[in-house]
Amino acid sequence: MSLNLPFRENFARLIALPSVSSPDPALDQSNKSTIDFLSNILEDLGFAVEQIPVCDHAGKYNLVAQLGEGNGGLVLSGHTDTVPYDPDKWTQDPFCLTEKDNRYYGLGVSDMKCFFPIAMEVIKDIDPAQLHQPLYILATADEESNMSGVRALAGSGKTLGRYALIGEPTGLKPIYMHKGIIMESITVTGLSGHSSNPGLGRNALDGMHQVMHMLMEWRKDLQKKFTNEHFEVPYPTLNFGSIRGGDNPNRICAKCELQIDLRFLPETSIEEIRSQLHQKAKGALMGSDLTIEFRPVFDGVPPLQTSANSEILKIAEKLSGHPASTVAFGTEAPYLSQMGMETVILGPGNIDQAHRPDEYLEINRIKPMMRIVCGLIQHLCVKEK
C-alpha cells in the first residue's frame, strides 16, 4: 500500500523530534518541538492554535487547536511524548521512520505519534465551511510519566468538545472502559534491638506480616463484592510488588516497606480506594506499638467508564466493525470525561508493540484508521444535528 507524501513526511518529521518523558530528570525532555511542529501544520489547515505551558513543569506544553464554532463537536486527542528507549536494543535508529516488512519502525510510531499525521491527512480534505460543530486537536505532555499535561488541562476548567477520540494503540478496536490504578508504599516502623530478647525492640516485619494478611483478606472481599465481566480480569487486583526490611538475622527489624499495585473497577474512585486501603492497613496494627505511614508511588489513574449508549461509541463500533471492549492499561480518557467529553479510545497500533525496542506499526492499519477518523468527523462535526 502506498501512502501519499505529506502523511509520510509529517510522520517521519514527528518521529525525528525527541520527546521522551520520564520521572527520571536525566531522561526527561521538553515536548516543545513536537508542539511547534503540530502548531505550524494546524495553523496552515486553518485551526486557531493555542500552546499552553504546563504549570510547574518547565518545557512541557499542551496544544489545543480549534476549527469551526459551536458548543459540541469532536476532540481528536493524543499525547506527544514517548517513553525512554534503549538505543543498544534497537535494530535501527529509533528517531528515523523506517519502512520494512509492511511496517513502520520508530520510537512512538504505535504509541502514539502516528495519530497526528493520520488526523491531519483526513482534515486536509475537509472544508471548514461544512463544519456545523467544531473539530479540535488536543496534544498533551507527559502522558507516559505523570500525566501532568492532561491533569493541568482538566484542572483549568476549560471546556472543549462534547466527544473525544484518543488514538492510543488498541488494534483499531473501540475501548470505553478501563480500571483505575494506584500504587502505594506502606512503611511499618518499630524499634531495633538484639534478637535474643524480643522485649528490647518492636519488630516491623512482624507488623508487616499482619498488614499483608489483612490486605489479602480485604482483596478477597473486594473480589467477592466487585465484578465486571467486560474485563479480561473481571475483578479488582492487589499485587504485592516489592518488600524491603531489616538487615541482619540477629537484629530486631526496625523498618519494613511494602509497595503494592491496586487496580480497581470503574464504580470506585481513587480517593475511596486509597482511604479504604489506609483504614485496613492501620486496622491490622491496632493495639501494637508500631507506626505505619503511606506514600503514593505515583498520583494514580482514575478508572474510565463511558456509557455503552454514547453516540461516539456507537459510531466507533460501526466504523471499526468491532464491539466496544476494555483494556488493562490506564489512559488520559478519565480526565477528558471529567471535562465533560464522552470519550472513546481507538488507535491503529498494538499495545504489545508499545514501550519496547523496535516498536512498529503495521502499515495496513493506517488507511482503516483514516476512514474511522473521517467517519467520526462526518457524523459528529459535519452532519447537521
Ligand SMILES: [Zn+2]
Ligand atoms: Zn500512549
